[in-house]
């Protein structure tokens with residue numbers, strides 16, 4: 234276990250004054266959507282896309298399964314909030330209070346130390362985007378979504394935007410299609426290996442607002458990328474909404490690792506959609522830590538389209554008091570000899586509910602495919618709940634599918650064992666939980682693993 | 697310090713609904729080695745756990761003093777920080793926590809001081825050398841997949857690293873092969889002789905005692921101390937068993 238630094242509780246929970254921000258009135262109407270589109274100088278097709286999405290949004294019912302989202306009233310969610318700044322290429326140019334926010338979150342520091350590029354979104358818009366010179370010279374494109382719509386790669390963007398996650402997919406995909414704003418576009422050219430990660434960080438500061446960033450990543454044949462996504466928000470006593478969308482295209486022989494630590498405040502509805510399509514001999518790796526939020530619906534989906542494509546998903550979900558986190562991973566095997574591996578952990582505490590849904594679909598065409606699902610949950614007390622709901626749909630005899638689920642409680646004897654060595658009870662419990670999460674944190678770069686351990690400890694102290 | 701290291705006076709304890717220990721008196725001075733023997737189910741582990749502060753056991757009467765301080769109500773972590781240690785009869789497995797980081801955290805947290813890494817590594821190496829443990833053990837998850845004997849060695853490794861004033865060894869020798877008993881004994885000897893540590897050795901065999909100097913022997917039967925004597929009591933039990941003590 235990484236040594237845990239002392240936690241500063243105010244680390245994520247500070248808010249900036251938004252009095253001079255541009256804010257669209259709450260509620261969702263055609264007028265709102267047109268205003269957003271106008272603000273953003275969308276190309277014509279995008280306005281059409283938004284309006285079509287809005288129509289779908291109005292038609293599609295809210296999900297009738299999973300945690301309740303009754304507390305979310307779209308009439309009270311502002312769908313667009315822009316700080317009084319435009320996007321900058323250096324941190325010095327970013328307004329001081331916003332820069333301070335990201336400094337407290339450690340983003341500029343991490344950029345200097347260990348990242349190939351950073352995008353920082355604040356409410357609805359990116360306030361900073363930069364990529365290292367040598368990485369740009371390799372031909373890697375890393376920009377905000379808005380510039381991507383009109384830039385050199387405009388056609389590529391149009392060809393891929395919301396094709397993996399169509400607005401018709403579900404109500405919040407439609408919502409996203411209508412009001413999306415911000416996010417990053419990444420293109421890694423053929424055979425280019427980006428040695429160190431790129432990171433986008435999404436910070437939702439505004440009260441009673443929604444964040445709808447769109448991330449589109451295309452890793453061309455034989456290329457290699459590690460992308461890190463971070464999210465956080467301060468706590469308010471009104472509902473906030475996050476309905477981002479992530480679309481990942483992993484071409485033949487390429488590799489993409491997508492790591493996320495989502496750390497939302499506990500008034501957040503996190504209805505996020507992430508999907509990847511993986512071509513021949515390509516490799517997709519998800520690493521995911523879901524912390525915070527009041528309600529989450531999050532099921533990263535991977536379509537193993539090409540023969541011999543591979544995907545692994547390693548994730549942890551931590552549900553504390555007042556949280557109902559519905560997460561999972563979905564693997565769709567289409568190509569021959571494809572393989573997938575899911576390793577998920579969930580922790581629940583103080584009445585928190587965590588539900589893990591794994592779904593494996595193996596199409597008739599996916600002969601010789603393999604899938605292994607490993608789910609483990611740890612309940613820290615008697616009032617918390619952890620469920621695993623596996624689903625399998627296997628259409629060929631020639632597939633090898635394994636599923637294992639373990640549900641356990643933290644053992645008092647184990648806590649006593651650690652305490653008998655001089656470790657206090659809170660730290661003993663935190664060490665057991667960190668140990669439980671170890672197979673996930675091991676997959677993260679060192680600093681992020683440390684951040685995750687901090688979050689675990691923060692959650693453990695938060696009784 | 698003038699008084700005894702551990703003083704147990706008129707201690708009764710048990711689990712919810714059943715008293716398992718009755719009116720125990722026990723005094724251990726600095727550097728002394730006491731042996732605790734008794735038939736299966738007599739309450740030896742219960743006594744060890746109660747002394748160490750396992751919350752599963754409740755004290756129903758009497759007091760426990762350590763270094764002159766009343767520790768009856770203290771948590772296990774506080775007792776450990778004061779210099780108590782217990783080698784578990786069944787050490788627990790903690791996935792995802794490596795043996796080394798466990799020991800490191802335990803030292804850091806219980807002493808409240810930052811650890812000197814270089815010195816720590818050196819001590820760890822030396823202790824593992826005594827216990828003939830392969831270097832790879834420290835990276836393995838604590839006790840996970842360790843054989844019975846390996847778990848016991850890991851307990852004694854923790855003993856040597858934490859360097860307590862009193863160590864309770866709960867059947868550290870059981871389940872060990874002949875060579876392993878010798879190796880583990882060497883670790884305990886180091887603790888007893890080189891560092892002057894006090895011991896309460898719970899055991900069913902005498903092999904582990906061969907290389908140790910024994911000051912007192914106690915026989916626990918049905919939760920009571922039936923007899924206390926010198927080292928010779930161990931041999932007597934070896935020859936005659938517990939029959940003499942169990943007769944009403």
Ligand SMILES: Nc1ncnc2c1ncn2[C@@H]1O[C@H](COP(=O)(O)OP(=O)(O)OP(=O)(O)O)[C@@H](O)[C@H]1O
Nearest residue numbers: 711716734735736737738739740741742743752785
């Ligand atoms: N947590 C518990 N729940 C129920 N019974 C218990 C518990 N702990 C101890 N006991 C009972 O108390 C008695 C004493 O147990 P203890 O483990 O202390 O014996 P012991 O002397 O250590 O035996 P052994 O030589 O077999 O290790 C036994 O009858 C045991 O079954």
Ligand SMILES: [Mg+2]
Nearest residue numbers: 740741742785
């Ligand atoms: Mg016992």
